Structures are given as structure tokens and as C-alpha cells.
Amino acid sequence: DFVLLVVNASPNYSVKDFAWISQQKGSFDVEISNKSPDYGEVAVQGPMSGKLLGPLVNLGGDMPLKELKRFKFMYGELFDKKILISHTGYTGEDGFEIYSKAKDIVDIWNGILEEGKRFGIKPVGLGARDTTRFEVCYWLYGNDIDETINPLETGQGWTVKFDKEKFIGKEALLKVKERGISRKLVGLYIPAGGIPRHKMEVKKDGKKIGYITSGSYCPSLKKVYAWAIIDLPYTEKGSKVNVVIRDKEV
Structure with missing residues (x-):
């Protein structure tokens, strides 16, 4: 069994989170490793994300991407690259997040932008993404919630x-x-x-x-x-x- 954690991309938190998790290992029979340098992620978000990715993503067998339920993950292929894809996002819109080896992520990014032209796709950074999560009231770890703010103070x-x-x-x-x-x-x-x-x-x-x-x-x-x-x-x-x-x- 294994667990994959995707933490805040800020070095302040990725390093801190890894250190804290490692400290909790104790006597558990578990191996903990930081895979951040080995993998990359591309998020495809918006109401047309499923229509764009549906014909491109191969999940194996006859399963179409539209059957991947919200918050579920599956392995598959995209542009002949092995991926892990999740029906998740941080924008308040429908969307998917794609994880792959760092050496493949640029090809995946470029391929999605090319195939997405007919849908009017646009590349955006964290600043633009931040406005979408803010409008839909998604809190950001390191800002709205952190180790100094407890869940009762935030209504959680x-x-x-x-x-x-x-x-x-x-x-x-x-x-x-x-x-x-x-x-x-x-x-x-x-x-x-x-x-x-x-x-x-x-x-x-x-x-x-x-x-x-x-x-x-x-x-x-x-x-x-x-x-x-x-x-x-x-x-x-x-x-x-x-x-x-x-x-x-x-």
C-alpha cells in the first residue's frame, strides 16, 4: 500500500510538511520519501475540461473519462505518457489534475494547449488560479489555515x-x-x-x-x-x- 500526498508547492510548506511527517514515523513499518523533484502536475480546469480530455485520456479497457467520479484517481495514458489523473481541482469548476514524471510533463502541457485551442484554452498561473479558489471560498493552507489556526476557529x-x-x-x-x-x-x-x-x-x-x-x-x-x-x-x-x-x- 502507498499514500501520495500533494502538498502546498511553496518550499516553506513542502519541506516543513515532509519533515513533520517523517517525525511521526515512530515504530511504524513505513518508508517516507520526497518525490517532488521526480513528478510534475498539470491542472485542466473549467466546464469544458471533460470534453477536452475525454478523447485524449486512456484509462484502460472501455472506461471513458466521464465515468471517473469526483475526487477519484486512476492510472492511465495521455499522449503516450503514463499518468495518474484525478477528478479534482481548486477552482470551483469541474476539472482534472494530471500527474506524471517530470521529464514528460512539458510534453503533456504542450499537448493539452494544442488540443485545447478549439475550446479556447488559456494557460494561467497561480495568481489567476488564486482568484477562482478565493471566489468559491476555498481556503489556502499557509494563508487561511495553518498550524496556528485550529479547525473550530474556521468553522471546520x-x-x-x-x-x-x-x-x-x-x-x-x-x-x-x-x-x-x-x-x-x-x-x-x-x-x-x-x-x-x-x-x-x-x-x-x-x-x-x-x-x-x-x-x-x-x-x-x-x-x-x-x-x-x-x-x-x-x-x-x-x-x-x-x-x-x-x-x-x-
Whole structure:
């Protein structure tokens, strides 16, 4: 058996995550290795992604790509290259993510762009991708969630199975659950004054009450929004706060 983890691409987190997982090995009969230099990934996202990839991906036998259910993975071939393909994405749209050997990933990228011309495909980077995940309220590890923010503060308490006998962090989370949270992740609408960025201060009457986790102009909404983790008394819907952008409170 094996488990493949695709972690945040930032070296700060890929290195940290690998180190932490290695520390948890203990007496388990398991081998842990960092395969980041050996593999690459291409994400094909959007409502036409299935129509583009369907005729190109061979999953073996007679199984068409459209039968690959959401969040499922399968091995296959694309442009005669061996791949692992998943019906997943981080954009809020339908889409697929393709993993292959690093030596093959450029050919796969170029092939997809060529075949995708008839669908109006466009190559985009993480900045553009970030606006899509932000608009659909997908949180980003390292920004909106990290090792300093617990699941109860972000409204993800439903993911924590407190009836499980043992897991890392259970005692600490039970204490938080018993005493209640003191801060909370909330959404902010920014009517004017710029775009809030990660770690910018949030204030109320000159007092710091939290910080921005993510902020972006939302192309679909044509407005600026942000996520912020702030002290609980200021998290009621309709509350007004200030964000410090370029040394100015807005």
C-alpha cells in the first residue's frame, strides 16, 4: 500500500510538511520519501475540461473519462505518457489534475494547449488560479489555515471526529471546544482603498483585532473581498472594521 500526498508547492510548506511527517514515523513499518523533484502536475480546469480530455485520456479497457467520479484517481495514458489523473481541482469548476514524471510533463502541457485551442484554452498561473479558489471560498493552507489556526476557529469543526479514540491534537482541541473560541475566520467586503494582502492588520477604533489571511479582487463579482481572522466580539454579520493597507486604515 502507498499514500501520495500533494502538498502546498511553496518550499516553506513542502519541506516543513515532509519533515513533520517523517517525525511521526515512530515504530511504524513505513518508508517516507520526497518525490517532488521526480513528478510534475498539470491542472485542466473549467466546464469544458471533460470534453477536452475525454478523447485524449486512456484509462484502460472501455472506461471513458466521464465515468471517473469526483475526487477519484486512476492510472492511465495521455499522449503516450503514463499518468495518474484525478477528478479534482481548486477552482470551483469541474476539472482534472494530471500527474506524471517530470521529464514528460512539458510534453503533456504542450499537448493539452494544442488540443485545447478549439475550446479556447488559456494557460494561467497561480495568481489567476488564486482568484477562482478565493471566489468559491476555498481556503489556502499557509494563508487561511495553518498550524496556528485550529479547525473550530474556521468553522471546520464538523471535520474533527471527537469520538475517535486518539488523534494528534485531540486534547488541545477538546480544551478549545470546552472553553469556546476567542477568534474566528470571517469574510470582509472592501468597498474602496486597495486590496488587502496576507498578514495585513485588521483594526477597530485603532486597536488591532486580527489580520488578513487572503484578499483579492474578484473578477466575477467585480468587487474586493478578504478573509480575516479576528477577535470574536467583532465577527457579527454587518460589523465594520478597518484594514491597514499601505499604512492607511480603510
